[in-house]
Amino acid sequence: MKLLITGAAGGVGTLLRPRLATPGRTLRLLDIVPIADLRDGEESVTASITDLDALTEVCAGVDAILHLGGLSTEHRWDQISEVNIEGAYCLFEAARRAGVPRVVFASSNHAVGFHPKDGTEAPDYGYPRPDTFYGVSKVLGEALGSLYHDRYGLDVICLRIGSCFPKPVNARMLASWLSPDDCGRLVEAALATPDPGFRIAWGVSANTRRWWSLDEARAMGFEPLDNAEVFADEVSDEPDEFDRFLGGAFCAPYDYSEGQS
Template sequence: MTQRILVTGAAGKIGSMLRPRLARPDRTLRLLDVAPLEPSSGEEVVTGSVSDLEVVRAACEGADAVVHLAGRSGEAPWPEILSHNIDGTFTVLEAARLAGVTRVVFASSNHAVGFRPAGEEAPDYAFPRPDTFYGVSKVTGEALGSLYHDRHGMDVVCLRIGTCTPRPPTERSLATWLSPDDCARLVEASLSAPSPGFRVVWGISANTRARFSLAEARALGYEPRDDAERYADEVSPAGELDRTYVGGSFCAVKEAR
C-alpha cells in the first residue's frame, strides 16, 4: 500500500533537501507551496498557501501524515509572522483534523528558546524563551500541536531544528548543526514511531560540541550519524552572542514592524 505524505513549504531550503531523501518506492510525496514546483517520480504538486484552509484541506485528503515546513524562515514584521507562521500552522493542523490525518511533524526551531544561555545543557521540552517574533511563532506552533493532541488525539512531533545546512557555516553551528541526511532520519523517525503522542525534540546531528538532549529524539528511533566537528577547521568564528545565547545573532535582531 502506498503511503502519501503531504509536505508543506516543499520549495523551501529544508523541503528541497528532504524531497530526494524522503523518496521511497512505496511512498508518494504531495508537495504544497506557493512557489511553482516540478514533480519528480513519486511526487504530486499542489500550488497554494498554507493560509488557505480549503486548499490545505484538499491537499490533506488521502494523506497519511503531514510534514509542515511552510512559513517565514526568519524574522519578519508581525503581520507576516502572524499570517504565514501562526495562522498557517493553525490552518495546517485544522485541515489535517478535518481530513482525518492523524500525524503532523512540525518544523519548530531552536529560536523558540533562543534566549536560553548557550552554556547550559538544553533539555527536551526546554521552556520557551523566544528570541524574535519568528521564535514566538514556533512556540505558538508547539502550543497548537499540544492542543490538537490533547483535544483531538492527533500525533504531533515538534522538531526544534538547529542549523540545517549542507555544512555548518559558523563556530556556533558546530553545536547546532543538523545535516540534511540526519534531518531526513529525524523526520522518518517522527513519521514511523508508533503512537508518539505529543513530542518536542531537538533537531541536531551527533555533534561533539552539542549541549542539547537527544533523548526524546532517540526514543522516537532517531539515530544521527553526522558530526559537525569534521568541519571545525572551515567555519567562521563565533560572535559574542553566539557564545552567550542559544539563538546567537537572532538575539540582536531588532523588532520588525
C-alpha cells in the same frame, strides 16, 4: 503511504525531498510556487498554507504531514502572524478536518533562543524563551500541536530544528548543525515511531560541540551519524557576544522600522 510536505520548495524541503523518497511512498509537495522538477512518486500542489479550504482539500487521503511551510527568518509581526501563525492554525485544523492522523511540525531552536549556555544540555521540553517573532510563531505552533493532540487525538511531533544546511557556515553551527542526511533520518523516525502522542525533540546532529539533548529524538529511534566538527577548519571561531544564548545572533536587538539588526 502518502506524505504531504508543506513549504516543499524551501531550503529544508528541497534538501529532504530525495531523502524522503522511498518505494511505495507518494510525496505530495505543497508550496505557493509551482514545483516543476518532479521526480517519480511526487505530485505538486500550489496553494497557501493560510487557505484553510484549499489546505483541507490537499490533506484528503494523506497519511501524515511534514509542516515546513512559512517564513523561515525574522520578519515584522504582521508578516509572521499572517503566514506562520495563521498558517499553523490552518494546517492543524485542515489535518483534523481531513482525518490525517499525524503531523510532524518543524519547530525551531528559536522557540527557546534565550535559553542560556550554562554548561548543561538544553532539555527537549525546555520552557519557551523565543528570541524573535519567528521564534514566537514556533512556540504558538507547538501549543497548537499540543491542543490538537489533547482535544482531537492527533499525533504531533514538534522538531526543534537547529541549523539544517549542507554544512555549517559559522562557529555556532558547529554545535547546532543538523545535516541533511540526519534531518531525513529524524523525520523518518518521527513518521515511524508508534503512538507518539505529543512530543518535542531537538533536531541536531552528533556534533562534538552539541549541548542540546538528543534523548527524546533517540527515544523515537533517531540516531544521528554526522558531526559538524569535520568542517571546523572551514569556519571562523571568532566569539560572538550572543553565543551565550542558544539562539545566538538571533537574540540581538532588531530594528523593525529599518528591517535590520
